[in-house]
Amino acid sequence: QTGESGYRRVLLKLGGEMFGGGSVGVDPDVVGTIARQLAEVVANGVEVAVVIGGGNFFRGAELQQRGMERARGDYMAMLGTTMNCLALQDFLEREHGIDTRVMTAISMGQVAEPYIPRRASRHLEKGRVVIFGAGTGMPYFSTDTAAAQRALEIGAEVVLMAKAVDGVYSADPRTTPSAELFENITHREVLERGLKVADATAFSLCMDNHMRILVFNLLVEGNIARAASGAKIGTLVST
Numbered sequence: 001q002t003g004e005s006g007y008r009r010v011l012l013k014l015g016g017e018m019f020g021g022g023s024v025g026v027d028p029d030v031v032g033t034i035a036r037q038l039a040e041v042v043a044n045g046v047e048v049a050v051v052i053g054g055g056n057f058f059r060g061a062e063l064q065q066r067g068m069e070r071a072r073g074d075y076m077a078m079l080g081t082t083m084n085c086l087a088l089q090d091f092l093e094r095e096h097g098i099d100t101r102v103m104t105a106i107s108m109g110q111v112a113e114p115y116i117p118r119r120a121s122r123h124l125e126k127g128r129v130v131i132f133g134a135g136t137g138m139p140y141f142s143t144d145t146a147a148a149q150r151a152l153e154i155g156a157e158v159v160l161m162a163k164a165v166d167g168v169y170s171a172d173p174r175t176t177p178s179a180e181l182f183e184n185i186t187h188r189e190v191l192e193r194g195l196k197v198a199d200a201t202a203f204s205l206c207m208d209n210h211m212r213i214l215v216f217n218l219l220v221e222g223n224i225a226r227a228a229s230g231a232k233i234g235t236l237v238s239t
């Protein structure tokens with residue numbers, strides 16, 4: 001379903017670190033830029049679901065290294081992702097008048113709906129942006145895995161994996177200047193070459209279920225709309 005007609009339903013995965021603009025907390029400039037680009041995607045008639053990471057607040061594994069219990073750290077980190085979701089919701093609604101729903105994997109009724117898959121699909125059909133918070137709701141998982149799982153469950157056609165680089169390279173372009181940027185690559189080739197697109201759990205979910213992943217550069221203005229329209233940017237991982 002790629003090409004001129006673009007995608008009908010996409011799942012956008014945003015890393016928490018970008019949301020924080022490199023520090024702890026939320027950077028309104030970054031959130032504003034992302035909201036503006038998402039407004040473009042919605043205007044193009046694409047159904048958009050979003051999963052946001054939480055690295056700008058906490059990571060369970062890091063808290064564990066500092067002596068905390070891993071699962072508790074993971075729960076703290078999942079709550080952190082929800083703050084990012086609320087920030088994005090605010091910018092989408094206030095600056096662009098776009099209807100949004102935050103749906104969380106951990107119930108917090110005052111600020112978000114619980115994640116109910118069929119309700120999420122209804123929201124999307126009505127043109128609302130659905131923002132999934134609190135990851136999968138389970139410690140030891142990642143928001144990449146939440147992105148893969150949600151994409152599969154709501155029938156998204158692709159996971160748009162926003163990064164701070166242009167796509168998937170044959171080697172680290174910072175240390176290997178001759179590194180080649182792939183336009184297309186298969187899931188299997190990613191594994192065989194030991195390349196990193198997402199964490200292993202998330203990636204194997206996508207591979208096993210033929211979920212496409214488009215890795216693209218979020219730092220280029222307009223790239224979210226390009227990615228959602230099926231334009232040839234970044235690296236498309238498919239079967």
Ligand code: UDP
Nearest residue numbers: 016053054055060074077135136141142143
């Ligand atoms: N997390 C979790 N289960 C999930 C999703 C996230 O326990 O299903 C926790 C985990 O501690 C993770 C943190 O939330 O490190 C933030 O998520 P992630 O590292 O995926 O965020 P990103 O790197 O995308 O900002």
